[in-house]
Amino acid sequence: MLLAFVIASTAYIVVSLYIGWALTTNRVIHKSASLALLLIGILAHAVLLYPYIVTLYGLNFNLFNVLSLTSLFFLLFYVLFSLYRPIISLGILAAPTALLGMTAGYVGRAPYQPITDISLGLETHILLSLAAYCVLLMAAVQALFLRLQIRELKHKTIHRFWVNKLPSLQSMESLLFDMLLVGFVLLSIALGIGFIYVQDLMAQHIVHKTVFSLLSWLLFGGLLFGHWRSGWRGKRAANITIYAFILLAIGFVGSKFVLEMLL
Structure with missing residues (x-):
């Protein structure tokens, strides 16, 4: 799980820094490379989150897992919308949001009632x-x-x-x-x-x-x-x-x- 967290975090941080640098220096953002790296982060994020939600006792949708899953969906929809709208620069918000949500899900713990049957x-x-x-x-x-x-x-x-x-x-x-x-x-x-x-x-x-x-x-x-x-x-x-x-x-x-x- 630590490896998945590191891979996703690295992808999110690199894209955030790159888009931030491109915006501040008025450089063209390489869309394909940015989205490809984000997809790697999304896959690692999903691998990390899955066992936290799908447990032996039932589904765990506690507050922190929901925040992590929401941030994952947030980034996934950003990637999908970016395929046909010129919004790649908004990754400066989407990638850090996914990083924060994933981190909350990884370190946060909250009581929950397992959803069974x-x-x-x-x-x-x-x-x-x-x-x-x-x-x-x-x-x-x-x-x-x-x-x-x-x-x-x-x-x-x-x-x-x-x-x-x-x-x-x-x-x-x-x-x-x-x-x-x-x-x-x-x-x-x-x-x-x-x-x-x-x-x-x-x-x-x-x-x-x-x-x-x-x-x-x-x-x-x-x-x-x-x-x-x-x-x-x-x-x-x-x-x-x-x-x-x-x-x-x-x-x-x-x-x-x-x-x-x-x-």
Whole structure:
């Protein structure tokens, strides 16, 4: 396990430093080499994480394992989006995020209730929920970057760091709605499967998680409908994305933190 941790950490650190160096010196980032190295890190990260989640006593989705898995999904979706969008520079955020999440999963320990005799439907619900959370986390970060770019353009600042270092505003906005659509579809399927397979919301302590997830789903859905129907974009789209993700995070991570770390 130590070897997998070292390999993944090295890959993430090297890519982070390389992209950071390229951005500060205005050099062209070699996309193929960067993504190839990240794929090596992703494979090592997955090998490291697997035995922590799949245990002899059942599935272990404690807080730290979920953080590690979320960061793994985060990086994987970044690589996939990078294949058709000019966003390789955003690896300066994606790679360190994966490193931090993996490290938390590797060293962190939390009490957990093993998930045993789980149905295929519930497994699908859990994995789709994590994937949706991850994509929508990326959308929230993307929205923050979009806000920073819009602010620089609006105030006509001389030194436009975010405008100059990140992809164009049009590319960033298109990527935001790509992420929102993918995340919303994943979240919709996950919630639908959850309502079918979850037996007792009160007994499983997931009422608050369900309520916050539904509120978030409504906001994301409303934003996508407003974009399609009325052309919502820019600052409004960024703000709604951030607010919707905050609701999702309260229900998803906040509830796990309270149940596992405080109670």
